[in-house]
Amino acid sequence: MKKKYLLAPGPTPVPAEVLMAMSQPIIHHRTAAYREIFSEVNEGLKYIFQTENEVLTFTSSGTGAMEGTIANLLSPGDKILVVRGGKFGERFGEIGEAYGVEVIPLDVEWGSPVEPADIARKLEEKGDIKAVFTTLCETSTGVANDIKGIGAVVKDHEAVLVVDAISGLGAMEFKPDDWKVDVTVAGSQKGLMIPPGLAFVSLSEKGWKLVGESKLPKYYLSFEKTRISLKKNDHPFTPAVSLVIALREAVKMIKEEGLENVWERHACLAEATRAGVTALGLELFASQAPANAVTAVKVPEGIDGTVLVKNMREKQGVTIAGGQAHLKGKIFRIAHLGYAGQFDVTLAMSALEMVLSELGYKVELGRGVAAAERILLESKG
Numbered sequence: 574m575k576k577k578y579l580l581a582p583g584p585t586p587v588p589a590e591v592l593m594a595m596s597q598p599i600i601h602h603r604t605a606a607y608r609e610i611f612s613e614v615n616e617g618l619k620y621i622f623q624t625e626n627e628v629l630t631f632t633s634s635g636t637g638a639m640e641g642t643i644a645n646l647l648s649p650g651d652k653i654l655v656v657r658g659g660k661f662g663e664r665f666g667e668i669g670e671a672y673g674v675e676v677i678p679l680d681v682e683w684g685s686p687v688e689p690a691d692i693a694r695k696l697e698e699k700g701d702i703k704a705v706f707t708t709l710c711e712t713s714t715g716v717a718n719d720i721k722g723i724g725a726v727v728k729d730h731e732a733v734l735v736v737d738a739i740s741g742l743g744a745m746e747f748k749p750d751d752w753k754v755d756v757t758v759a760g761s762q763k764g765l766m767i768p769p770g771l772a773f774v775s776l777s778e779k780g781w782k783l784v785g786e787s788k789l790p791k792y793y794l795s796f797e798k799t800r801i802s803l804k805k806n807d808h809p810f811t812p813a814v815s816l817v818i819a820l821r822e823a824v825k826m827i828k829e830e831g832l833e834n835v836w837e838r839h840a841c842l843a844e845a846t847r848a849g850v851t852a853l854g855l856e857l858f859a860s861q862a863p864a865n866a867v868t869a870v871k872v873p874e875g876i877d878g879t880v881l882v883k884n885m886r887e888k889q890g891v892t893i894a895g896g897q898a899h900l901k902g903k904i905f906r907i908a909h910l911g912y913a914g915q916f917d918v919t920l921a922m923s924a925l926e927m928v929l930s931e932l933g934y935k936v937e938l939g940r941g942v943a944a945a946e947r948i949l950l951e952s953k954g
């Protein structure tokens with residue numbers, strides 16, 4: 574037997590309490606018992622989303638909610654500004670094109686955050702942009718974007734601000750109401766600590782106004798239909814009942830810890846990971862604005878990054894992620910996301926040291942672990 578550890582930026586590990594809640598006999602969703610559970614989940618989601626607005630729940634992966642956002646906010650030929658600084662930023666552009674929307678790209682070098690001033694400039698240049706699409710944590714590069722700064726430049730414009738918080742929610746400080754975010758998109762298999770299969774969208778009044786004007790086709794992912802059902806703690810279609818039950822348990826855990834403490838825990842794990850890898854002589858890929866959900870690291874010269882990730886999984890039992898698109902083989906990504914604690918970081922460092930050593934990279938065993946431990950000890954005060 575080889576014990577397995579999941580340290581990828583989604584799906585993330587699911588706590589035993591959540592797994593146990595999911596294993597109960599299925600209940601019917603058009604019942605008072607289910608509606609009570611869903612009502613509790615909805616209150617919890619508003620807390621985790623830090624919003625007074627309702628949070629819509631869809632049975633899909635995160636991309637379903639991204640697609641829903643395009644289909645529900647826009648009309649054919651509308652112009653949208655899409656920040657493309659990684660795989661997931663690009664995805665909004667691809668969906669927009671599939672729906673016949675005019676995509677104005679704002680290309681950002683992968684590994685760097687977008688400058689809010691560049692968004693302001695684009696908005697001024699092209700006055701009739703309907704929506705700006707960006708990402709809280711660009712999982713493919715490990716970059717955290719300055720959503721508060723972006724909100725400050727978009728708020729006085731006609732455009733709505735859409736944020737993909739799929740990997741950032743529940744891991745990084747995020748206050749959509751205060752920061753003037755109009756549409757937040759999230760998914761279940763990251764900071765929310767449950768399996769893949771649910772996606773979420775919450776909208777401001779400005780966002781809902783655009784929904785009222787939208788002419789693109791939608792059915793399963795209709796925000797309006799979903800909102801009407803939500804008023805009765807119901808869904809238009811059969812929901813993933815077991816996942817909603819799982820979410821009730823996960824929400825309870827997040828509430829018990831307190832959201833600010835959850836953010837702080839992620840910040841500390843991220844700092845320890847960064848300290849560990851840099852102590853091994855490795856370079857951070859997103860050094861300017863590293864995210865607290867996932868750390869992207871450059872593969873050192875002479876090492877095959879694909880083999881490194883494979884050996885981590887097959888020899889050490891530790892699943893991390895490699896690079897995507899042109900970063901394949903060039904970076905690797907270690908997540909500290911959701912149900913993650915200090916020993917996830919030290920075990921990642923330990924496995925990494927062993928794999929690097931076997932691949933011929935000069936490494937002093939224990940150096941990365943020790944550097945991570947020092948940060949973890951400091952953070953305990």
Ligand SMILES: Cc1ncc(COP(=O)(O)O)c(C=O)c1O
Nearest residue numbers: 583634635636661712739740760
């Ligand atoms: C930032 C971000 N956006 C979008 C997605 C896509 O979500 P899903 O794979 O759940 O469709 C992911 C998943 O990794 C992500 O991290």
